[in-house]
Amino acid sequence: MAKKKKKVLCEEMPPWLITFTDCMTLMLTFFVLLVSMAKVDERRKLIVLGSIIGTFGWHDKSYEVFSRKDTRRTVEPGPIDSGDLEPLKPLMWENAEDDLRFESNRFVQVLSVNADVLFAPASATLTPDGVALLDRIAPVLLRAQYPLLIAGHTSELRDELGLNYEPGDDERVPDLSWKLSLNRALAVYRHMLDAGMPADMLRLEGFGKYLPKAPQTNAENRRLNRRVDIVLDKRSLRMGQEVRELAPDRVPADDGTFDVDGFIFDLNRPGG
Template identity: 30%
Template sequence: MPRKKKEECKKMPGWLISFGDLMSLLLTFFILLFSMGTISLEKFHMVIKGVTESLGGRKIYLEQKLLNQSNVPLEFPDMYPKIKRKKKLLRSLSEIQNRLQKEGIEAEIIQHGSIIRFRLNTDRFFPPGSATPYPQAIPLIFDICRKMKEARFTVIIEGHTDNTPIRSGRFRSNLELSAERALSVLKMFLQCGYPENLLAARGYGPYRPIAPNDTPENRAKNRRVEFVIDAS
């Protein structure tokens, strides 16, 4: 019967393999920390320069004496242009809102994240059952367009009505009336010079009320045009 060969070396304990892997991971971790803690100051300032200029900040001219400083002075006059345009647009809409309310026209500004809704009651803008604006309402619509055009955001013009059955021979339903009113406002925006690729029109008729259609006051709230501005 053949003899079993004696093992020259004893087998390595199982725990030692795991321990070796752990030590390797720790060594890698500390090498990574060390490499992150020895960043080239010159390269770091060059990264700051590139990021600053790409975000609209003023150009930074790095000199040798600047590289020896611990703090880099940065100026951001044009930082986050969309945020600045959004703030300017909100100020303009607030001015229009005050002007309209002085003339007895209900207007409301609603914000949901990056979406701004500028809501207008249409009783003083369109005759009942018509999509042709009153003559005195046309300058107001053009003024709204000029204020929005400065920001150059995407605008969706929505038309809404109450649930009162329509008695106009031209339109078969409130849905058609609301869509035609939104399209009428969109055409005036195009005449005003608003970019065509930033405009859209939708009609919802009575299907998206903001108040129950149970009183004359609530039905008036639902007769509206909304400018949905995407400021993202």
């Protein structure tokens, strides 16, 4: 009787498959090493998983999938109270026309509001849209843990005054652009006081046309320069305390005016 041939269970492996298998093994080892080096915060992972299961539901189970006890947790997002201007960043996404700008570094945050949103041309009176915008950002400003500087800026006087511009306005003393920027900053300052902001948390300054954000070469640049900046400087709290300790006490006069180094401010008249 002829001997039956023994079946060959596997044929000879092609050389390319050996190389491919080695590469796959090395890649698997590499990714396992990466996972082993990653540090996972178990508490955060459980909270996130509990939120997902608690929101969408998975029968009567919790994130402990082998438990029948209802221990689901739904983590609701709460208000972000960082004490600075960071919560205002989402407003930038909603203003496609660049009416708001936000810039920041380690110490300073600047929210720039275009003056055309807040005021009519050549005016220092807040428009309804300007009041609505300030009311919208007021809750964040009220939670600020550092004093805020409200800084007014203008563009060239001919742009600001329009048809009201007259030859010689640029030579007037005090400079009209400085006065306009100060009155605009003062309007925002008063609105924030009415919203409940403590007076000692606010500073006021007018720069006129002398600190432009962009060269005054075209209408768009000049529009960018017409602005009110709300500046939060995390270094200003300590500096403010030092200034208050060194500054002499100043008391308003009986007629409601305030004398600061020869500059008379009338606290009773709108616009200063």
